[in-house]
Amino acid sequence: MRDTDVLVVGAGPAGLMLAGELRLGGARVTVLERLTAATDESRASVLHARTMELLDERGLLDRLGPPPNVGPGHFGGLRLDLAEAGDSPYAGLWKAPQTLVEKVLGEWAAGLGATVLRGHTVTGLDDGPDGVRVGARGPDGAARVFRAGYAVGCDGMRSTVRDLAGFAFPGEDAGRELIRVDLTGVDIEDRRFERHPHGVANARRGPDGVTRLMLHAHGSDPGARVRPPDFAEVCALWARITGEDISGGRALWIDAFDDACRQVTRYREGRVLLAGDAAHVQLPVGGQALNLALQEAVALGGRLAAVATGRTRESLAEAYDVHDVHDVHDVHDALDPYDVLDAYDAECRPAAARVLGNIRAQALLLFGPSGLDPLRQLVGELLELPAARRHLAAMISGLDRPRQTGTGTGIGTGAAADPARTTDHTKRRRRSITMGKLSGKAALVTGSSRGIGRATAIRLAREGALVAVHCSKHREAADETVATIEKEGGRAFAVQAELGVAGDVHALFLGLEQGLKERTGSTTLDILVNNAGVMGGVAPEDLTPAAFDRLIAVNAKAPYFIVQRALSLIPDGGRIINISSGLTRVANPQEIAYAMTKGAVDQLTLHFAKHLGPRRITVNSVGPGITDNGSAIFDNPEAVEQMSSYSVFGRVGEASDVGDVVAFLAGPDGRWITGSYLDASGGTLLG
Structure with a gap:
């Protein structure tokens, strides 16, 4: 008989956060704490963006005040504004004394049904094949043995659990x-x-x-x-x-x-796991230790709850993205419970090692001898570069690591789960903050399920932007573009809305704003790329009024009203790029109406550039030439050879050629270009 599914040792922030996560996952949990009352000492006092997101997803920020923003942080004593960390609504540094954090987490965990026993000092630990036995001395001095499926040491830098379980703990004194x-x-x-x-x-x-x-x-x-x-x-x-x-x-x-700087060589030994300072000790610079501990508790909680409660194979496969197992009934063989727990080690131990590394670097800058002054000066100069500031701010804020939202992944569906918190917003997803020029920016690329739009979306994502991939009809293709971006470590989501019909712009922005709000907490759109369009492809004598109206509706009317609607979302300094065509400069009688619509796009560019200049929003057109968009004609070698002869480079354009030009205009290097038509035809127009 087990007293509980999971025994947590330590009622500090990590232990209480873990207890709440385990309860959300339906696991019974008992917390043993040596102290008879909560401490009044706030060793840590600030929260970072990634932790704030996790607390927000659990409805805990209001209970914390919410925390006030206390301004810039630092890196090794050199000023560093953490608001530049990336696309988080909580980028910055937030005041939250450890005493308050423990109080809020304790009330939350208790409200979910966690049992917290104070005045209990752990004296022994036995890890067996069927569970763990933990000996403890209670507040009355009496000895007691607790039986559980698993035990987790959250008992700090002098962890008794770590010592009793025999974890290797190398490092520097x-x-x-x-x-x-x-x-x-x-x-x-x-x-x-x-x-x-x-x-x-x-x-x-x-x-x-x-x-x-x-x-x-x-x-x-x-x-x-x-x-x-x-x-x-x-x-x-x-x-x-x-x-x-x-x-x-x-x-x-x-x-x-x-x-002192030490870290265990693994986060699990048998049925015993570690989280927080029990797994690593470090100089507490900038509050990283507290934030790292809370993030580790979240990363472990959902996994351990699923294993400790004997969740089904199907739930484990869904929760932990086992996509390479073709038959879900094979998951039992492919996904041993210890594999789930070792995934926690694989995710969090390298992340903690990275934190310890940046703390050691900061300690040298802070306390090193005068001989390091040239290094301090050099780092100070590097911090004048926006990319360097973003990189370090994301590192300290925890936004450069895979995002683990724990029980919000779908495993938190046990009896104690909170359905109100299990929303699409809290589903498991991964975050990759890059050193790209567009980190922290959000972009919409219309018609980006294929061709130039797809290449543009991928290119912007590689520069760090969150990209809304729009399609009119082919959602599967848009989802494939999103999957490609995410596979590369970028971030994207699909939006479907048919253009050229009544209510098209409203439907587009309804999906766009919802997607942005879920991922960033706001509807800010930094970059708009009007790419979606249709071609005519018929002789002038054969074009019907209905076909003409559709060309105008999709290629000219929709971009105008998309820009109009986007202006309330685009901040000062934003970017608008309209995809025009080389056919506005050379004649092709098969595409007279199409060229007319693209000429309208160039006029839209020119006049909106003048209108939006006071807001520093640049508006430009990009004119592709013959570009391989995946159409069947590009599979015809003879046709490709003939089309290649129009370019001075002797080839047809690739979609990525145009996407790179768009990325240039979307980035900071394009800040002084507006109202322009950029020829991206590969020299086709040179004659």
Whole structure:
């Protein structure tokens, strides 16, 4: 008989977050905590974008305040605005003391049915083939044994579970000591990790009026510290480093910590797993440790709930994207429960190693000797580059890692699941923030299920944009374009709306805005590419009024009203690119009406460019020549040879040739070009 499905050791943020996730997945969970009451010490105080998204998906942000934005962060003491992290509605740095986070998560987990037992100290652990037995001493001193299917150590950097289960924990011992102080009653100028001859000093006054100090005295020995310093010692160290007297203040809390750096070699040993600081210890720079712990709890919770409750093969296959198993009944052989849990290790252990790596780099910049000043200067110069800022901000914010929304994937459908939170918005998807020029931007490419539109959508996604792939009829082709983008690590979604019919623009933007809102939290559209169009292909004498009206409706009317509707979504500095045609410059009697509509597109470009100039929105046309769009004629070698002769390069254009031109205009390098027609015909118009 088991007392519970999962036994979690540690009621800090990671343990409580995990407990709630396990309950959402239908697993019974008991949390053992050594402390008899929640701590009043807030070692961490900020949340990052990825964590904010996860909390939002669980309806927890309102319970946190919601947290206020506290402004820019830093990288190794150098100013870094985390608002540049990427396309998250929560890009930035958010104030949330650890005490408040624990309170909210504790109430949430308890409300879902998790059992939290305080005053219980773990004394032994036995991991067997059918479950785990955990010995603990209760608040009355009595011994008790808890039986569970699995145990998870969320008990911090001095983890008892880690030691009892025998996890290897290699790394580097501490070389520096740092001190944190929460102080009131004295005014101290805000400073960002000032380097002084005798040490480093940091001070930031919070919205609640409490100033948090962090100081490091050069030459301090972390091994000599047996208890936190008293306030008198803090005052002496602060005065030695900064020359300031803070003895008139009152210390609410003092903590000493160090820069030890260690990580377990694997996150699972048998039926015992680790999360948070039990799996790794690091210098707590910029709040990354707390955020990483919460993200690991979410990544583990859904997986462990599915395994611990004996979820069906079908549910496991759906939840964990086992697409390479053709017959779902083969999933049992292809997806052992330990494979599911080891997927947690494969996802989170490298991510944590990356975090530890950037923390070590920051420690060198912060506390390294004066000989590293040239390096600090060089990093400062690199941070003047937008791409470098985006890269580092995404790394710190957790937006450069696969996005794991845990129980929102469809595995959280047990008795305790919250159906209100299991929405399309919370389904599992992966995020890849690139160093591309369009990171953090959203784009709509009409007619992007094939041809030039498809190549353009893929190209914009490779530069980091979230792309809305539009189709009029062939949804399967649009979905295939989305799949191609996602396979490359990009992000996209399909929108279907037939153009040239009544209500076309309304239907298009209804789907567009819904898709953007689900993925970014807003409806901001940075880039619009009007690509969708139809051709005539008949002799002038044979064109019917109905066919003429359709050409006008799709090729000229729809782009106009798409631009009109998009202007409320496009921010200042946005981009509009209209796909025109080389046939506005050379004659082809088979396409008179088509060329007329593309001439209208060029006029739309010219006049909207003038109209939108004050908003720094560029509007340009791109005129392709003969371009292989997948039509059957391009399978005819003789026809291709003849068409190739029109280009000075001796070949027909590829769709990607045009997509690259569009990407140039969509990016920052195209900022000084507007109202222009860019010939993308491969020299066809040169005569």
